[in-house]
Amino acid sequence: METWFIAVLSLCIIFLIRATFSSLTNNKPTVNLPPGPPHIPIITTLSWLRKSFSQLEPVLKTLHAKHGPIITLKIISRPSIFIADHSIAHHALIQNSSIFSDRPKPFPTSIIMSCNQHTISSAFYGATWRTLRRNLASEMLHPSKIKSFSEIRKWVLDTLIIRLKSASESEYADSVTVIPHFKYAMFCLLVFMCFGERINHEKINDIDRVQRSFLLSISKINILNFWPKVTRILLHKRWEEFLKLRKDQEDVLLPLIRARKQAKESRLNNLNTYVDTLLELELPEEKRKLNEEEMVSLCLEFLGAGTDTTSTALQWIMANLVKYPDVQRRIVEEIRDVMGGDDKGEKKEVKEEDLHKFQYLKCVILEGLRRHPPGHFVLPHAVTEDVVLNGYLVPKTGVVNFLVAQMGWDSRVWEDPMEFKPERFLKDETFDITGKKEIKMMPFGAGRRICPGYTLALLHLEYFVANLVWNFDWKVPEGGDVDLSETSEFTVVMTNPLKAHISLRM
Template identity: 35%
Template sequence: MIDVVILFAAIIFLRTWWRYWRSSTTTTGKGLKNLPPGPRGWPLVGNLIQVILQRRHFIFIIRDLRAKYGPIFTMQMGQRTMVIVTESKLIHEALVQRGPAFASRPADSPIRLVFSVGKCAINSAEYGPLWRTLRKNFVTELINPTRVKQCSWIRKWAMANHMTRIKNEAADKGFVEVMSNCRLTICSVLICLCFGAKISEERLKYIENVLKEVMLITSPQLPDFLPLLTPLFRRQMKEAKLLRRRQMECLVPLIRNRRAFVERGENPNEEMVSPVGAAYIDSLFGLQPPAGSRPQLGEEEFVTLCSEVISAGTDTSATTVEWALLHLVLNQEIQERLYKEIVACVGNKDSSLITEEDVEKMPYLDAVVKETFRRHPPGHFLLSHAAVEDTELGGYAIPKGAYVEIYTAWVTENPELWSDPGEFRPERFMEGGDGVGVDITGTRGVKMLPFGAGRRICPAWTLGMLHINLLLAKMVHAFKWFPVPGAPPDPTETYAFTVVMKNSLKAIIVAR
């Protein structure tokens, strides 16, 4: 009966909202008439039900709509007005040339708010003083060159474990599962960077699984588009709160142990391996939020801020390494050229001795990684942007608060920007290729955007590139990679926060 009452109340409210919405959109110079073109929607729900009934992933629908309506178009998804931007110059205009106008984030769903603690995260915070404070602290304390160099031993330790682990797995199973091993290694690096602690592999896997569940449960759901239906999804909200409790239970002990270590001014030991001040969480203990933005940061906020670092960095980096290795397995000539470059730079010494300075001297490695980003961008959309105020883009009106969705996949597939865009050709980033001089930050122009662009670009993109290059160089230097006989790799894509292989890559390794 409660659900029935809520449903009738929602219908009455939706009818009232529909009348208001229709009247407001007929105002001269305002409303939907000035938005970019788009498919005609149904009353109350806009295009939402049309999308659901197609039973296809959203990106395939977007590709069809782009072909019909052009580089910028509108969809009314329930109560969300979504402006989809797909063209290189328009993306550059929105994110770089007019960055402040589109630098905010839209309102979070109730489930997301459980995990972001009221949008207290670098990724989700609205454009303003809190976001600036959090981002500045992150950049200063975690990814400045001095800190990156100071923490190089963490990468050396984690990647030495990685090489041992894949060697043992190959001996036991006859092949290596690439994604699971890369995720575990990158996750161990980021946990140590965040908390200054080494933890057991079993505990590491548990934290990794919990954070993966968090990412999946915060994926878009029906109440995100029709918030009035939120009361009907009490079970999902209950599951989210239980998952949040598990997230807190697995990370709060690390935070408390680190705080005690910092307050006592101890020297590094077997568990707390980073000196005071070298862990990201150390900087958060005394961080003061801007006046009026929120109270003092506490354990809830610490868990959220560290979780976003671990989750975002783990998935994007591990996914990129897997896609790169897929093409090296399928094309032994590319793999052999990369191996020769690595040997020419570092010789036949132990792979564990390859340094971060070494990979900076490997242009073909850089080309392989960039071509992987182009051919397999981590996400086909950037995180949602929101218009800070009523503005324009491409000659169309964009109302304040509209969801501005940047569809980057078409940029990397566009034959006007790339020759043979469906082919994997690292040489395009070498001398004479159509990728030479490409700015992956999008500052000078947009031909690929693996990390976003403008004010909301991923602040740790240089760290992500370092982890990918270093891990790939070590794996190719130590082993030759082959497909499993009778089970060739399957390049089919699927979507789980990042764009991943539907069937994870398995490969045979032979010591060099």
């Protein structure tokens, strides 16, 4: 370890001498990158790599207050540009969408996890990305395809209600911690859409375990991308741990993929699942079908995008309905008006085909996503060519990110932005969450790289929120409180998970 410290210290001194000498001898104008804090080679890089997103966000907020809406950090060898202004974001992602739709050159760990960028979120802007995204959009997210899974959503809803009812009636339960039930429900739903099976509790836990293990190891994994040739030697045990995480993912998912392939060949199931579409897909540039490892990465992407984000958003929304009972009461009244009177009779389910009638419910969902977006950053963008944005250079070698939460909390756009006020959306019945005309909030991103599953996510949130408040009365436990402070995991979650007193609504 002493040798490693001496080597790092020596390199730091060398880089400092070179930087000082260069600044004294080079009178040519520097590249006009957006402003940012000073960069000390190696030392600054290691400092940024060790920070989690939750630690990075307040630093960025301070830097934006000092330098303006667009700033630069130098992380590893690339300039990382962070944009916090909604109008600049619109200029980049909508008006110049094709230029800002690429992905940065991947890190070594990302190459392994994405099978050399053969996932929708990681692929460079081009034929492979278009093929993978078109397949998901047309084969799984088309309205007719989404409707074909309505029965499984009803089954998952029934399962969730039974679990919550059982937990609330426990002998010692004055309150229920709801997030495990939400996550389990979303996993059951997305796993079925992916593999076409109602997988048992043990297998669901296995999938959750391999995903969770990787997500909790991200901070350890990031350091491996700093001089990979060196870290493979000095941090070889950590590399072994990372590769084992990947192997665990394959060990859990490959049997499900192979079982689906066998069922499809035997024509045992007519329902078209995500794996079915991947088995038939051909990559145009490589003129081949996907291999099994690539399908594992795509399935993990599908499950991750639809479980953690949706269950996180669902918990935040329900937390606000517990904290603000008048909002919850107003949703119930709207449902009662549509469902027809006080007597529910057999109408214990708010059906999907009726969701379009609930205007205030939609406002609650939008306000939840504005006030508590599950991700405070979008996935990093890159430009296909050097471009000038807001008077600054955005280089092709750079990484571009957008501060989602800061845009949704901008007091120039939103009155009392930190307050939970669903009625603000009643004034704009045609609010466009895609931001095509104007970006006011972008919980799903914007432009060509917008989350392809945003319509499915909105459906799931509306369907489950409506039925959760229609079946149960949600209250703050006696002597308890709803803490809306947040912390960062894969998504931005409640620091203290929601505990609610739940009783059947009479």
